[in-house]
Amino acid sequence: MNLARPIANGAVRCVALLITFVASIAILNPRRPKTFMPLVINPQERSWIPYEPTSHFSLQNIPFGILNREGVPRVATRIGDVVIDLAMLTELGLIPDLPGVSEGVLPLDPSALSQLRSAMYELLEESSQVLRDDVSARERALISARSASMMMPFLARGYVDFYSGIHHASNVGKMFRPDMAPLLPNYRSLPVAYNGRASSLFCSGTAIQRPYGQIKKGDGPPQFAPTEELDFELEMGFVIGKSNGKGDPISPDRAQEYIAGFVLVNDWSARDVQRWEYQPLGPFLAKSFGTSVSPWIVTPDALEPFRCQGMEQVPAPLDYLQHKKWGHFKIELEISLRTKEMSCPEVISKTDSLQLYWSFGQQLAHQTSNNTPIEPGDLFASGTISSESAFSDAIGGFGSLLELTYRGSKPIKIGGSGVERGFLQDGDEVAFSGYCQGDGFRVGFGEVEGEILPAVYKPA
């Protein structure tokens, strides 16, 4: 894993922000299509770049990210095991010159991304010869995914974490409030959420240092010590691509007009810290030490074929939260873990995004129902996603160790390795993976991964 925090560095971050906002101004240019035109690519179509049917990065996907090319950020896409440098294609005149791309900033406006995806489809589909037959262009723009290092694909000012995984909320309720109904009375009335810390969003591959925090055990006084209950949280997230001005409310069915795309999120948590700090105002330092994000933004256009009905909502949501069309997408999710003793990661849990009670559209409608301004780059995470039960005898169905090990009290055995885990240990590597299964192809997110580093506390 890459131990550097690619955009945590102040100067680099400044430059990125700078260019993001140049891009968001420039996005007002007249080339932008006026309407939202999803390009849904026929499931039969293939690219001249070969890939397996199990690849997350099919012709039907065409996600966007930021490639770290010898320290220089380059807007990129990926197909199969090939990463493509879009700034280079722009320079060569092979795709339209969209604002931000040549400066290494991904334009987040949904219309700009639709246009970029259409342009890349034209170059990549099987019968297209322009790029395929241009050896020099291919040498300059195509990079093996194996050797590609990715950077944070967007810069968030706002980061909101929902709590829409109903089985997770219910499991946590059973553990922490055993005498009450597992779900609190508001759960089915509104998508519960809280604000997280945007400054500690990191790109997949960034190592996560075990945080110090106040921990209170039994009747003793609280201690300031490294967390002993470090955990992951399996979440999906969506990234805002378009502002709602001064805070115009957005209805659930129109949410996708404001969404640049979707990512996997690992909202690392220090359970012992949270237990002591969180009353009455919610989680704070138990979360703000790090949240990891997958490097490829999968567009709403690419997810469109996987739109489906969510679970029944009873009682019916209030009008401002009601979808007229289906609001969910079926995304298969899995968690793997590799400890120092293991040569390969092993899958420890499987679930899917239909375990979310509230849709992404309902989440955005709720956030904006009080005129909250949203801005390009804002990240909204779903909350931990857990199934109602285990996936199989050997593989769990929950999105956190808290649930998988019942607060650490029933450690899981990890596959054939003989290793047990209650909570995460230093050196553990956690990876989430997610994809939509099409007919003979996949639209996937790749992975979000991170390794745990030992705690260090050195105050200035």
Place this chain on the structure above:
Amino acid sequence: MNLARPIANGAVRCVALLITFVASIAILNPRRPKTFMPLVINPQERSWIPYEPTSHFSLQNIPFGILNREGVPRVATRIGDVVIDLAMLTELGLIPDLPGVSEGVLPLDPSALSQLRSAMYELLEESSQVLRDDVSARERALISARSASMMMPFLARGYVDFYSGIHHASNVGKMFRPDMAPLLPNYRSLPVAYNGRASSLFCSGTAIQRPYGQIKKGDGPPQFAPTEELDFELEMGFVIGKSNGKGDPISPDRAQEYIAGFVLVNDWSARDVQRWEYQPLGPFLAKSFGTSVSPWIVTPDALEPFRCQGMEQVPAPLDYLQHKKWGHFKIELEISLRTKEMSCPEVISKTDSLQLYWSFGQQLAHQTSNNTPIEPGDLFASGTISSESAFSDAIGGFGSLLELTYRGSKPIKIGGSGVERGFLQDGDEVAFSGYCQGDGFRVGFGEVEGEILPAVYKPA
């Protein structure tokens, strides 16, 4: 009041962010002094610009803000009733050309602000003739405060709201958990806090629209309706001027090296919305519709003479939260209200910042104790400040209507006007004011004010 939201506008905000970050890169220039050199100005000294001893803007203050000069942001200071355009002084060669100033962006780096304050002191003190005797320069750079419109003085990525007003926390505890001890067990062990929404921070003078939200009355189902319990919260805030890199912890006594300055904050709240939404993850939409900030950043240098001891902390804080020097500042605070029926505002409450249990330094030490990265522009608010009891028979001592009216059940009578208030009504104007009282002079914050507009809900 100014109904426009000066920096809520997307394009303007983009430009501001852009320039902020140009400035934060440029701040690395060699002119910056290496050490933090507070300029404490002798209480006897006066300026050649006359002002009353009760003016918040004495020679000892020299705060910084952004003047809206015909739509163009200009870095400014204020003395007495005169606002001074610092970009103009820079252009005229009267003060050093600090990064950002000529682009309308306030440099937040504490060393840069110290340097700017020293330069302005040199120009403004009684015996200085350079600006005083230059009629043309004065005509171009000096503006009457009465005609000056101010803009948001900084752009926050992170906004954190603490809960350090111990009497407020205790009052709320008594109201909402009457059967328990008023303070939760963690209150005296750590500065409780949660993340707020930075996108809805507005400059003083921005009108606040009454938000819609889910409200549940008694046993009935929740309704989506305008809040009926709109309230203010009297808070102090500090603005970060320097990053802690990848998240270096900061000790309480070194916090001021990272602080650009201090402001008044009104963290508007919808109490009925909060009551229904906030379990288990804390306040969300009840807060994110708007938070108002005073336009002048008062520097740590200006507050230094008012440093004092806070209330006794029992039990003693854990090491990482311990001050070796005094950590508090005595700031007198008052709240005034003007309803549509009233020609002038009337003071309804008075308190002071020594009602904070946790110091600003302890707050920042806590936030960074888990390696959270902080960034220039981040705002940390104190939590609502309330005294233990009323100021006088006629004037309350609490920082919210929730407390002043006991959840609206005991409306306050507002002075001679005969008007009563439980919670805020449309058209009400709320202003907070705050200052430190020196020997014959004041160092003050001016006001943070806002008017309530009627609710509107029009979804896209």
